Amino acid sequence: VIIARVTGTVVATAKEPRLEGMKMLLLQPTDAAGQPTKGAPVVAVDAVGAGVHDLVLYAAGSSARQTELTKDKPVDAVVMAIVDLIENQGGIAYRKS
Amino acid sequence: VIIARVTGTVVATAKEPRLEGMKMLLLQPTDAAGQPTKGAPVVAVDAVGAGVHDLVLYAAGSSARQTELTKDKPVDAVVMAIVDLIENQGGIAYRKS
Amino acid sequence: VIIARVTGTVVATAKEPRLEGMKMLLLQPTDAAGQPTKGAPVVAVDAVGAGVHDLVLYAAGSSARQTELTKDKPVDAVVMAIVDLIENQGGIAYRKS
Amino acid sequence: VIIARVTGTVVATAKEPRLEGMKMLLLQPTDAAGQPTKGAPVVAVDAVGAGVHDLVLYAAGSSARQTELTKDKPVDAVVMAIVDLIENQGGIAYRKS
Amino acid sequence: VIIARVTGTVVATAKEPRLEGMKMLLLQPTDAAGQPTKGAPVVAVDAVGAGVHDLVLYAAGSSARQTELTKDKPVDAVVMAIVDLIENQGGIAYRKS
Numbered sequence: 113v114i115i116a117r118v119t120g121t122v123v124a125t126a127k128e129p130r131l132e133g134m135k136m137l138l139l140q141p142t143d144a145a146g147q148p149t150k151g152a153p154v155v156a157v158d159a160v161g162a163g164v165h166d167l168v169l170y171a172a173g174s175s176a177r178q179t180e181l182t183k184d185k186p187v188d189a190v191v192m193a194i195v196d197l198i199e200n201q202g203g204i205a206y207r208k209s
Numbered sequence: 210v211i212i213a214r215v216t217g218t219v220v221a222t223a224k225e226p227r228l229e230g231m232k233m234l235l236l237q238p239t240d241a242a243g244q245p246t247k248g249a250p251v252v253a254v255d256a257v258g259a260g261v262h263d264l265v266l267y268a269a270g271s272s273a274r275q276t277e278l279t280k281d282k283p284v285d286a287v288v289m290a291i292v293d294l295i296e297n298q299g300g301i302a303y304r305k306s
Numbered sequence: 307v308i309i310a311r312v313t314g315t316v317v318a319t320a321k322e323p324r325l326e327g328m329k330m331l332l333l334q335p336t337d338a339a340g341q342p343t344k345g346a347p348v349v350a351v352d353a354v355g356a357g358v359h360d361l362v363l364y365a366a367g368s369s370a371r372q373t374e375l376t377k378d379k380p381v382d383a384v385v386m387a388i389v390d391l392i393e394n395q396g397g398i399a400y401r402k403s
Numbered sequence: 404v405i406i407a408r409v410t411g412t413v414v415a416t417a418k419e420p421r422l423e424g425m426k427m428l429l430l431q432p433t434d435a436a437g438q439p440t441k442g443a444p445v446v447a448v449d450a451v452g453a454g455v456h457d458l459v460l461y462a463a464g465s466s467a468r469q470t471e472l473t474k475d476k477p478v479d480a481v482v483m484a485i486v487d488l489i490e491n492q493g494g495i496a497y498r499k500s
Numbered sequence: 501v502i503i504a505r506v507t508g509t510v511v512a513t514a515k516e517p518r519l520e521g522m523k524m525l526l527l528q529p530t531d532a533a534g535q536p537t538k539g540a541p542v543v544a545v546d547a548v549g550a551g552v553h554d555l556v557l558y559a560a561g562s563s564a565r566q567t568e569l570t571k572d573k574p575v576d577a578v579v580m581a582i583v584d585l586i587e588n589q590g591g592i593a594y595r596k597s
Contacts (some may be wrong), residue, residue: 113349113383120297126257127290128276138241144332149346152246155210160320167340174271175382179322186289188272189210192380193321200314223451225470227467235435236421249440252404271465283472284484286404307543307577338526343540354514367578368562373516385513386574394508394526411588417548418581429588445538446501452560465562477580479563480501489579
């Protein structure tokens with residue numbers, strides 16, 4: 113599970129039929145304070161109603177298909193939580209505003 | 210799910226029988242604006258009729274087998290969408306021409 | 307299986323229903339002596355009652371769903387052991403204090 | 404799916420019984436022209452009769468078990484095609500000699 | 501499948517019950533000559549009686565669960581062969597002593 117910032121969205125008309133109606137978010141992996149890491153951008157299906165600027169958690173690989181929305185779908189990344197608070201090293205690293 | 214540019218194709222006569230008839234695309238991972246990242250080139254099966262120069266999305270791992278075409282096949286990457294538009298940081302990062 | 311230090315926790319109210327009640331730990335991958343490596347931070351579900359400062363082992367991918375707690379859940383990392391002792395290169399690299 | 408050069412072979416007498424009789428190839432990941440990339444060497448089971456010097460494609464992860472040969476085996480990489488031709492950027496990047 | 505040197509062992513008393521009795525080895529990924537690569541250390545379950553100093557092969561991901569020992573266990577890496585000989589670039593890169 114990786115922490116990432118939602119920075120945008122991806123629109124694709126021509127796609128595998130099983131992907132119809134799924135909202136695809138553009139994510140930038142971040143550290144525990146929400147600062148971008150060197151990780152490349154990733155696209156993930158939204159399973160929790162996340163929006164641009166939210167700090168989220170996404171799961172990759174076959175685990176990305178373990179939601180009602182993504183079951184048996186050809187997606188390998190799903191946003192499955194919106195982060196409220198991260199405690200790190202004894203302090204508060206991030207709090208949703 | 211990773212954003213990538215289709216830069217070419219791969220032909221292989223000697224291959225696992227289950228791969229017969231599949232079109233294999235050469236992909237260069239890109240950022241949200243379609244610019245190449247440092248990621249190494251990847252080969253993926255085409256499930257959506259993508260062509261050279263298209264910006265596409267591909268899924269990796271077991272999720273790559275979740276299409277009619279790739280079910281139970283020894284492939285770990287599938288192109289499952291052609292990108293029309295990417296919004297990033299409040300602007301348009303990429304639009305299909 | 308990767309060695310990591312628990313450095314904090316992540317709280318998320320809006321999440322996939324299947325994740326209710328799971329404790330999510332913030333992990334920093336380390337070497338055999340418990341020193342941080344360059345690996346980016348990871349979030350994993352706790353299956354063994356680990357706490358902040360513990361050196362732990364986590365499994366990723368589909369293997370992360372092979373516990374009673376995480377079965378069929380959209381998580382791709384699980385803490386499944388708390389490290390007591392690591393022997394490396396003929397000496398003791400780490401001992402839990 | 405990754406492009407790689409077969410550079411050698413690996414012999415192991417003591418091994419998991421399910422691996423008996425499998426030919427294990429040493430692979431160096433390459434770019435589309437067959438030139439080595441920075442990727443570390445990988446060992447993969449041969450499913451297509453590939454030989455040293457061949458440029459091949461290999462699949463990783465659970466997809467590596469989707470051949471008759473590797474079904475239910477503890478291997479996470481399989482060579483499933485020998486490359487004849489790679490077209491890239493409008494030209495011929497590699498042709499089997 | 502990755503080549504690695506066994507450099508030590510990991511002991512964990514508090515662990516997922518399914519991991520009871522499994523021997524966990526500390527591995528350093530190596531090149532074909534047995535020299536350490538930049539890859540971070542990995543912990544894997546031993547399925548072949550490997551010992552410290554042995555050069556071994558390990559499989560990762562779901563493939564790590566395809567042994568009698570690791571079936572349905574929350575482990576994502578298994579040592580499934582002890583290397584006797586590696587031929588590379590027409591010469592002998594490694595021979596077990």
